[in-house]
Amino acid sequence: MSAREPATPEEFAALAARIEDEVAELQLDAFGPPDALRLGLILVRRGTEGSFPIAIDIRRGEQILFHAALEGAQADNDVWIARKARSVERYGIPSLLLGTRPKIAGKRIENEGWFDQMSYAAHGGGFPVSVKGVGMVAVVTVSGLPQIDDHNLVVAGLREFVEEESR
Numbered sequence: 803m804s805a806r807e808p809a810t811p812e813e814f815a816a817l818a819a820r821i822e823d824e825v826a827e828l829q830l831d832a833f834g835p836p837d838a839l840r841l842g843l844i845l846v847r848r849g850t851e852g853s854f855p856i857a858i859d860i861r862r863g864e865q866i867l868f869h870a871a872l873e874g875a876q877a878d879n880d881v882w883i884a885r886k887a888r889s890v891e892r893y894g895i896p897s898l899l900l901g902t903r904p905k906i907a908g909k910r911i912e913n914e915g916w917f918d919q920m921s922y923a924a925h926g927g928g929f930p931v932s933v934k935g936v937g938m939v940a941v942v943t944v945s946g947l948p949q950i951d952d953h954n955l956v957v958a959g960l961r962e963f964v965e966e967e968s969r
Contacts (some may be wrong), residue, residue, distance in 0.1 A: 818958040842868030855886040856946030879945040886928030898926030927952030
């Protein structure tokens, strides 16, 4: 994996546009606890196949619907998951997009006085689970890889989930 981090405003703008397209694309017909289990297991399989040292989490508000730590994951991954998921819940967008948008203008959200880094993380890996006509109903988060790789793994898992649903 190991996607390269953007370095220029144009690259950050392209990444932001790609993430916005992913959000629009990955709208589900429905999502409940059995779906969280299926999505979680897709991510576990992908993580295991890649020997990724990750933790995976799917939550609906305060309710954890799925959580797994794969070989090599650390307790810090759970701290990152909580902060990334809180960011998605508060701002309604993927955590990578939250951190990417300010970089288009050469800024970092972490430098803004109002952004509480102890509670929120503007790093990739948190993604809203959205249902068509309803909006965000849950958050899926991966932690343990470089931030773009965390994000890409979640998106790949959601795409596989959507493909399975359409069969």
